[in-house]
Amino acid sequence: MKKSTIAVGILAVLGAAGYVGYTSMFGAKAVVVSADSLEQKFATYANPEAFVSTQDVKDMMDKGEDVVVIGALNPMKPDAPISGSFTLWRPDYSAAEGEYAFDGMRNSVDDMEALLSSYGATPESTIVVYAANSHHDAARLFWQIRNLGHEDVRYLDGGLNAWIGAGLPTGDANPTVAKTDYVAPAPQTEVNTLATLEMVLNAQNASDWVILDTRGTAEFDGSTTVSGAFGPGTIPGSVHINWTKALNEDTTLKSAEELQALYGDVIKGKKVITYCQSGVRSAHTQMVLEEVLGAEGVYNYDGSWIEYSHAHYEQKRADIPVQSGAKQS
Structure with a gap:
């Protein structure tokens, strides 16, 4: 057998092994759900x-x-x-x-x-x-x-x-x-579930509102800035509940009882704004609160931290405060 043929065969095997490894590392993990x-x-x-x-x-x-x-x-x-x-x-x-x-x-x-x-x-x-x-x-x-x-x-x-x-x-x-x-x-239905920047600013000082930061801990405490945002930090007064806490280990949603225990006291008697980096993780929390727990007045902040940090760091708006943010010159 020619050396070139052997080499091609070895590369094919390595390539296949690499693909299998890549798939197992980054592909969807199979879970068995009843x-x-x-x-x-x-x-x-x-x-x-x-x-x-x-x-x-x-x-x-x-x-x-x-x-x-x-x-x-x-x-x-x-x-x-x-x-x-x-x-x-x-x-x-x-x-x-x-x-x-x-x-x-x-x-x-x-x-x-x-x-x-x-x-x-x-x-x-x-x-x-x-x-x-x-x-x-x-x-x-x-x-x-x-x-x-x-x-x-x-x-x-x-x-x-x-x-x-x-x-x-x-x-x-x-x-x-x-x-x-x-x-x-x-x-026009979106007005019932869409939070704007101005709504977020008004909610910061309103006792009948709560703002939920659904990001990871490092984003919430300002130690990490995810690509796309304009600086670190969180919206002042936000309550941090990582969106993943609503999930079981197999990625399915937790029971209504578990989710009520997680969110119930935080949102009781309040209107809610959820946010994350770009309104994706927060959309999950918004869905859980509305569709699972039946909460009313739950809004997903579409712009989320990207828009908020843009207003603070890029536009340098004095009316956009940041908690755990970077010092500006």
């Missing part, structure tokens, strides 16, 4: 219809029901999507570059309508959203679609991890479908 236990859990949620198990999604797809399954999956990760689903990533449902002086904002109603039209969705469709490993991206998509006034949006609990764990098919995604003319049923 559909019955999920149904029992959902039944205790304030809005059980907002959540769905892998088996129910598979059944809807197999029966040919009007269901559109959308995965918010990072293309840099080696994740094979749910067969028959559509896939996108943050740039697909974020504002166009240059529309804001900073990144991470939601895209327009027109853009969302065009996106859902390309998936063949109608206002009557059941739309299921999912993600992998960290499911906050599915919650962000859930929030944006709900803000269109779309009634039947469902969060796949456990996401791609549970789908893989159930041995269900993956890989054959983004099917060719007839384009529809999706029109948002009630796009």
Whole structure:
């Protein structure tokens, strides 16, 4: 056998081993989740219809029901999507570059309508959203679609991890479908769940409001600045509850009883603003508070720390205070 042939074979083996290692390190981790236990859990949620198990999604797809399954999956990760689903990533449902002086904002109603039209969705469709490993991206998509006034949006609990764990098919995604003319049923709905910078400023000194910082501890205490933000710190007076505390080890949502114990005393009798770096992790907490606990007056701060830090560090607005921030010259 020629040395060149042997070398090619060795490289192929190493390449395959490397891919397997990369996939095992960064790909979706399979978890086994009982559909019955999920149904029992959902039944205790304030809005059980907002959540769905892998088996129910598979059944809807197999029966040919009007269901559109959308995965918010990072293309840099080696994740094979749910067969028959559509896939996108943050740039697909974020504002166009240059529309804001900073990144991470939601895209327009027109853009969302065009996106859902390309998936063949109608206002009557059941739309299921999912993600992998960290499911906050599915919650962000859930929030944006709900803000269109779309009634039947469902969060796949456990996401791609549970789908893989159930041995269900993956890989054959983004099917060719007839384009529809999706029109948002009630796009003004977002005013009921969207926090603005001015709302955040007013809430800082209002006893009937609470601001929840859903980021990691290092972001909250100012020791880390995540790329995209303009400096370290937190919004003064924020209560820190990392969004991951709402999850079980298998990435599914905790029970209503556990979530009530986590958030109940903090939000009792108050309106709530959730925020993080760019409104993704905070969208997950907003979903939990509203759909699981039935809380009212819960707003996701779309601009979150990126916008807030831009106003403080770049615009140098005197009315935008920062806690645990950097000293400015």
